[in-house]
Amino acid sequence: MEELASAAGVPVRTVRYYRERGLLHPPRREGRIAWYDEHHLARLRTIAALLERGHTLNGIADLATALESGREISDVLGVAAPTEETLVRLTPEELADYFESEATPENLSQALAIGYLATDGDNLVHMSRRLLDASSALVHRGVPLSAVLAAGREVRAHADALxxxxxxxxxxxTPDAAPGELRPLARSVVEAELSLALDHHLGAGEGPARD
Structure with missing residues (x-):
């Protein structure tokens, strides 16, 4: 414990306190020796970074609980089906940088439940760079992350139907065609229809009324 505290730059009593609060996993024991590893050190550094960003220990404890209740990346990806989306690996503090005060335990739990996020050890994996960037942009324009996630859940259902x-x-x-040949065509149809629908709804109050 003394070596772990020294590497993390915190007092030993802080490590003990975090263990008592459940923020650190118990060490591996061999007889009377307790072994801590790089995962414990990473967790201590994550806690320090989140505290610097204004999170409370209660909030961090809730975040840790949400993380540990999330699905592992292997469970989400299943048999590693091919995808055009780019996975994004994030530490909890990097996720907080994307969403600032909106990175609450409740929103994190929702993102895990939807499947936007999965856990990979002490880190997180977002399932799509495009979804991450779009979600962050919406939040920075004033849309609550909870509303973005609720909309994402509805979009997921419609996308699955499409x-x-x-x-x-x-x-x-086209039973003999390769999926990769026809996938762009299906995407083009959906993107064009969505574009036309947005023109109608977002432009409803602009210019002359349309029949």
């Missing part, structure tokens, strides 16, 4: 529709079409009429 994917089911196009997959059925392709399997029925």
């Amino acid at each position: 994917a089911t529709l196009f997959a059925g079409l392709l399997r029925t009429y």
